[in-house]
Structure formats: C-alpha cells, structure tokens
Amino acid sequence: MDIEAIQITFESEIQNLKSAEELEGLRIKYLGRKGIIAHLTSQIPSLPQSERAGFGKRVNSLKDKITALIEEKQRNLSLNQGISQGAGADIGMPGIAQELGRLHLLTQVIDEICDIFQRMGFSVVVGPEIETEYNNFTGLNIPLEHPSREAFDTFYIQDYPKLLLRSHTSPVQIRAMKAQKPPLAIIAPGRVYRPDAVDASHSFMFHQIEGFMVDQDIKFSDLKGVLEVFAKGVFGEDIKMRFRPHFFPFTEPSAEVDISCIICNGKGCSVCGRKGWLEILGAGMIHPKVLKNVGYDFKKYSGFAFGMGVERIAMLKYGINDIRLFFENDLRFLKQF
Ligand code: PHE
Numbered sequence: 001m002d003i004e005a006i007q008i009t010f011e012s013e014i015q016n017l018k019s020a021e022e023l024e025g026l027r028i029k030y031l032g033r034k035g036i037i038a039h040l041t042s043q044i045p046s047l048p049q050s051e052r053a054g055f056g057k058r059v060n061s062l063k064d065k066i067t068a069l070i071e072e073k074q075r076n077l078s079l080n081q082g083i084s085q086g087a088g089a090d091i092g093m094p095g096i097a098q099e100l101g102r103l104h105l106l107t108q109v110i111d112e113i114c115d116i117f118q119r120m121g122f123s124v125v126v127g128p129e130i131e132t133e134y135n136n137f138t139g140l141n142i143p144l145e146h147p148s149r150e151a152f153d154t155f156y157i158q159d160y161p162k163l164l165l166r167s168h169t170s171p172v173q174i175r176a177m178k179a180q181k182p183p184l185a186i187i188a189p190g191r192v193y194r195p196d197a198v199d200a201s202h203s204f205m206f207h208q209i210e211g212f213m214v215d216q217d218i219k220f221s222d223l224k225g226v227l228e229v230f231a232k233g234v235f236g237e238d239i240k241m242r243f244r245p246h247f248f249p250f251t252e253p254s255a256e257v258d259i260s261c262i263i264c265n266g267k268g269c270s271v272c273g274r275k276g277w278l279e280i281l282g283a284g285m286i287h288p289k290v291l292k293n294v295g296y297d298f299k300k301y302s303g304f305a306f307g308m309g310v311e312r313i314a315m316l317k318y319g320i321n322d323i324r325l326f327f328e329n330d331l332r333f334l335k336q337f
Contacts, residue, residue: 003058006036007065014069020077023070030066037063105337106207106326109314110189113209116233117187120226122211125186127172129193133162135171140250141289155193155204165193169210169307170250173286176212177294182301183215189310200322207310212286214296214303220253223283223304231259231280234317240266242277251284251305262316271316278316281308 010030017023030036040059044052103111114124127135137149147153148167155165172188188210196202213222224243231241240260248254258279261272268274283306288298311323318337320326325333 003040003062006040007062010066011069014073017073020074023073023077027070031063031070037066102334102337104326104334105314105318106310108337109310109317110207110209113230113234113308113310113313114187114189116230117211117226120185120229122185122187122213125172125176125188126190127166127169127175127188129166129191130157130163131166131171133164135174136164136166136168139174139290139293140170141287141293142249146249152195155195166190167194168192169208170305172210173212173250173290173305174294177214177291177296182296182303183213185213187211198324200324203311203323203327205327206323208307209310210305210307212303212305214286214291214301216301218285218302218304220285220304223285223306226304227257227281227283227306231257234313235259235262243283246282246284248282248284250287250290251282252287254282254284257281257283257306263319280313280316281306283307 010026013026014023017026028035032038037059040062041056044056044059047055114122118124133149136154137146142148154167157163157165169188169190169192172186172190176184176186176188189207191205192208193205196204198204211226213226224241228241231239239262242258243255244258246254246256256279258277260266261269261276261278263269263271264276266276268276272278283304286303286305291298291301291303311326314320314326315323
C-alpha cells in the first residue's frame with residue numbers, strides 16, 4: 001500500500017468538501033472502525049518482521065496528519081457557518097443580558113439573623129432534619145402523652161428505632177450540649193416539619209432558628225438583653241419588646257416574646273389583630289431536667305433558649321401575607337428581594 005498516495009488522495013478530498021456531513025463521511029472513511037487507517041494497521045502482522053516497525057510508524061504519522069486536518073476543517077466549517085449566518089445580523093440589536101442570581105429571601109433572613117448573634121459571640125451549629133424521638137421530645141422533657149408527639153403533629157418515618165422529621169430545632173440543644181461542655185452559645189438555623197394543612201400561614205415545612213447559651217450564672221436578664229439586640233437589629237432601633245408568661249416543657253420559666261407592631265407602631269391594626277403587638281418567638285430558661293438529660297450539673301450551670309420561625313419574621317419584616325410565596329419559586333416574587 002502506498003501511504004503517500006493515500007495522503008495525497010485524502011488531501012484533495014478534504015479540500016473539495018463543503019459541509020460538516022461530508023466531513024463526517026470522510027472521517028469515517030479514513031478513521032472509522034473499518035476505515036482505511038484501520039485496514040492499514042490490520043496488515044502489519046502479515047508483513048515481514050523487518051518492515052513492521054517502519055510501516056507502523058508511517059501509518060501512525062498518516063493518522064495524526066489526517067486527524068489534524070479534519071479538526072482544522074471542522075473549525076473552519078463552523079467558523080464559516082457563523083459568518084454566513086451573521087451576514088444579515090442586526091448589529092444594533094441589544095445583546096443578551098446576563099441574569100444575576102440572588103439568595104432566596106429566607107436564606108438572606110437566616111444569614112442576617114445568624115450574623116447578629118455571631119457578633120454577640122454565638123456559633124452557628126446545624127443538626128439533621130431526621131431525628132430520634134429522644135432528641136426531638138424525650139430529652140427536651142416533653143412527656144409521653146404530650147399532644148405534639150401525636151402523628152398528626154409530627155411526621156414519623158420509621159418505627160424501630162423510632163425516627164421522625166424534627167418538628168422544631170430544639171433537638172439541636174440536646175445534640176450540642178451532649179457534644180460540648182459549658183460555656184456555650186449556639187445559634188441553630190434549619191428546616192422543621194409539621195403535618196399542617198397548607199394555607200396562607202401554614203406550611204408542612206418551614207424554618208426555625210434556635211438559640212441557646214449555657215454557663216454558670218446565666219440569668220433571664222441575659223436572655224432579655226440578647227433578644228433585644230436581635231429584635232432591634234432585625235426590625236430597627238425603635239422597636240419595643242415584651243415578654244408574656246407561657247409554657248414550654250423544656251424551659252422554666254417560659255415566655256412568648258412580642259415586638260411592637262411594625263405596621264401600626266403599636267396603635268393596633270389588622271396585621272396585629274388590633275393588639276399593637278406581634279408574637280415573634282418562644283423562649284425561657286432551660287429546664288433543669290433538660291440540663292440533667294445531657295449530663296450537665298444543673299446546680300452549677302444555667303442557660304436560656306429561644307426558638308423563632310424564620311418565615312414569620314420575614315413576613316413581618318417585608319410585609320408578605322402568604323407563606324406559600326416562599327416555596328412556589330415564582331421569580332416575580334423572589335426578584336423583589
Ligand atoms: N421549640 C419551640 C417551638 O417550636 C420554641 C422554643 C425554643 C421555645 C426554645 C422555648 C425555647 O415552638
């Protein structure tokens with residue numbers, strides 16, 4: 001076989017072709033599995049020993065040349081195509097704008113809140129969304145007969161050992177305190193799940209931020225001070241805060257915390273139900289039984305904890321009236337923030 005002759009034939013063939021399809025045909029003819037190069041290679045074993053190496057080398061260099069020429073032709077063809085298509089283009093037409101992405105509003109609010117607490121020395125810790133019954137309830141001193149344990153208030157996902165989708169971020173308290181000794185100051189954002197029917201103010205999944213601090217001599221006034229910095233940071237310096245007595249099994253004493261209505265400034269409107277106040281979180285001093293459950297000496301240590309709903313905070317701050325807007329991912333909504 002005359003390798004030079006093959007090369008010359010190839011060069012004239014490639015010069016004359018005009019389309020990508022023709023080029024592909026030529027590629028298959030020369031480089032394909034049953035192509036000319038493959039055929040040449042298959043002949044090597046039948047050559048006299050002394051000719052094999054030299055012949056093999058020349059076939060290889062022919063193959064490299066053909067490959068390079070085909071690639072070059074490919075580039076030229078697509079370039080020409082671009083130019084011929086562009087020939088009638090309107091060069092005055094505006095370009096295609098690059099869309100700028102952004103963080104979801106909930107991510108922004110979570111970041112903002114965590115930032116405020118981090119500036120006060122809290123560290124961010126996250127826990128898993130699938131939890132044990134112990135961390136979600138028992139360790140938190142929630143009695144066996146408590147209604148929140150019922151299947152219509154908690155998504156159970158496995159029987160033995162019992163696993164569930166956490167219904168609040170408080171189990172992070174148990175995890176963090178079991179893992180570290182006091183002093184600690186932690187902020188724990190994340191998703192929580194409750195089997196609620198979806199409406200303007202309910203969703204089966206939403207976000208909470210848990211905060212807690214444990215050390216010797218932590219007092220309710222420390223909780224008040226920390227929450228005041230948070231409320232003013234998120235809602236502005238003029239915001240007022242009040243604590244109403246409440247009950248949670250894992251805190252004693254417990255409180256619900258309100259801020260003065262940011263819509264009517266405390267005068268009373270439809271958003272605050274004419275009360276002038278908006279509930280924004282639950283809080284209290286960590287129950288001694290919880291401290292005991294994680295192996296802390298409850299005579300030596302005390303702590304506070306609080307938990308808030310992120311969607312609620314975001315809705316109040318930005319005047320959003322339907323929780324479903326956060327999860328529908330309608331860009332007309334998301335782009336506003
Ligand atoms: N876990 C409570 C809830 O989901 C909130 C809370 C957290 C209250 C910590 C007190 C202390 O309603």
